[in-house]
Amino acid sequence: MKLGGFLLLLSGWGIVLAALILLHGRAVSAFVLAGLAVEILGLVLFVKAHIPAAGENA
Amino acid sequence: MSSGPDPALLLFSYALFLGFVLLVPFAIAGLALINTGLGRSRSAAHSMTSVLCALAVAMLVYFVWGFKIQGFTPYMEHLGVPPESASAGLFLRGVNGPGALTSALLAMFAAGLASLVPLGGGTDRWRLGATCVSSVLFSGWVYPVFARLVWHPPQVFGVQFPHIVDAAGSGVIQATGGLTALSLAWLLGPRRGKYSSSGMPAAIPAHNVVFVLFGCLLSWIGWLGLNSAGAILYAGVIPWKAAQVLINTSFAAAGGGLAAAAITRLRFHRPDASLIANGWVGGLVASSAGCASLKPALAVLTGLVAGALVVFSVEWLEFHLKVDDPCGSVSVHAVAGIWGLLAAGIFAGEAGQFMAQLAGVATLLGLVLPMSYGLNWMLGLIVPHRVPREGERQGLDLHELGADAYPEFVVHADELIQR
Numbered sequence: 001m002k003l004g005g006f007l008l009l010l011s012g013w014g015i016v017l018a019a020l021i022l023l024h025g026r027a028v029s030a031f032v033l034a035g036l037a038v039e040i041l042g043l044v045l046f047v048k049a050h051i052p053a054a055g056e057n058a
Numbered sequence: 059m060s061s062g063p064d065p066a067l068l069l070f071s072y073a074l075f076l077g078f079v080l081l082v083p084f085a086i087a088g089l090a091l092i093n094t095g096l097g098r099s100r101s102a103a104h105s106m107t108s109v110l111c112a113l114a115v116a117m118l119v120y121f122v123w124g125f126k127i128q129g130f131t132p133y134m135e136h137l138g139v140p141p142e143s144a145s146a147g148l149f150l151r152g153v154n155g156p157g158a159l160t161s162a163l164l165a166m167f168a169a170g171l172a173s174l175v176p177l178g179g180g181t182d183r184w185r186l187g188a189t190c191v192s193s194v195l196f197s198g199w200v201y202p203v204f205a206r207l208v209w210h211p212p213q214v215f216g217v218q219f220p221h222i223v224d225a226a227g228s229g230v231i232q233a234t235g236g237l238t239a240l241s242l243a244w245l246l247g248p249r250r251g252k253y254s255s256s257g258m259p260a261a262i263p264a265h266n267v268v269f270v271l272f273g274c275l276l277s278w279i280g281w282l283g284l285n286s287a288g289a290i291l292y293a294g295v296i297p298w299k300a301a302q303v304l305i306n307t308s309f310a311a312a313g314g315g316l317a318a319a320a321i322t323r324l325r326f327h328r329p330d331a332s333l334i335a336n337g338w339v340g341g342l343v344a345s346s347a348g349c350a351s352l353k354p355a356l357a358v359l360t361g362l363v364a365g366a367l368v369v370f371s372v373e374w375l376e377f378h379l380k381v382d383d384p385c386g387s388v389s390v391h392a393v394a395g396i397w398g399l400l401a402a403g404i405f406a407g408e409a410g411q412f413m414a415q416l417a418g419v420a421t422l423l424g425l426v427l428p429m430s431y432g433l434n435w436m437l438g439l440i441v442p443h444r445v446p447r448e449g450e451r452q453g454l455d456l457h458e459l460g461a462d463a464y465p466e467f468v469v470h471a472d473e474l475i476q477r
Contacts, residue, residue, distance in 0.1 A: 006428055013424025016417055021217045029413050036416060039423045050244045051380050052253070 002049035008042025081283020088277030095269030100453025103463035116173035116197035127202035133294035175235025178385030220414035226288025228347035228398030236392025248382030289350035306357035313361025314341020337365035340394035348402030
């Protein structure tokens, strides 16, 4: 889950960067938002993977 | 006849800019006091020593190669530096003349300030040696790469990277530091005894709230300089028109502090001093991006929202996500910093600017966070980040430095007992 989240974060930024480089007009906004959505999904996974189990580090 | 700028005006501009830059170390001192005050008494000297070491490392790394990566900003004509003549090499080669040198000085102070933010996430458990090496990675790669993208947008495959409004570093200085603090809080894990076996967090109170509150006042002075100098250098504000920046900065801090006071009063029936301090600094952090362009009322609104976000995110991180962030660095610097970037786009009044700000936030989440996490994870394989269990119980002052910050006061007798 940690690696999945990490890769989704990077992939989301890749989508944003590709949108800025390759697209023009309204499509840029749509793909920047899509990239950000992928990043948020990755962040959720990454965060969940870091929540320690109960009793850990107590 | 030459039509260059009036020399007297240029001198006045430069003097003002230099004055603002010289205020920035107050923000560094303020942040150091806040981090130390919010930590335990048994790690107070270690906390201050870490600040000095991280600051020294960051400034030297910036001198050697960091500033070369960041590069000069295009807005330097009103400081007497034609943009086409400014190019920086390793060891600040090519940085000549008072305007260019003072710009490099501001960049070094800013890198130093940013490098202190992650210390808050690792308070009471992060080894000094690992702190220094991590500061090299942060100030040598993570920070200057994002600073380059925002303050001197490059061409990426022949296309100009969007112009992100971030006059004094809500994103560049604060959010990069805050996200690195989050990475470190994850990699280090919570302090021993922070969470019970059922997962409930224990309150580990700040050891000196007066340090924290005085740190806020020092930070305010420092932020007045940081935002003004940043607005001049990175947003092209004419130096003698910086009064608006000073007003916006103060209003945002006031809004942040008051929002935190009101929310904690309503929720806990008493205002919470350390959360008010965090709200105040959150307001300052959020003010940095739009300080040159916001109207004063919108600066107040930006600060109010930042203060509220800080209070709620501190609780959310601690209770729900189990992130042990003793100084609230993630909430104050990452959350409020990202809000500052968005606020600058929302209130800019220019179509398309919000999308550029979103691209900045996407870069923070999709590039800066993975980069800082990945680099620190790899560093942890070579140099352990965390002190051993015994060192944490004893306190980092005794364990790493061999002497307590407060030797006359026996405030934690358990480590003196022979077992």
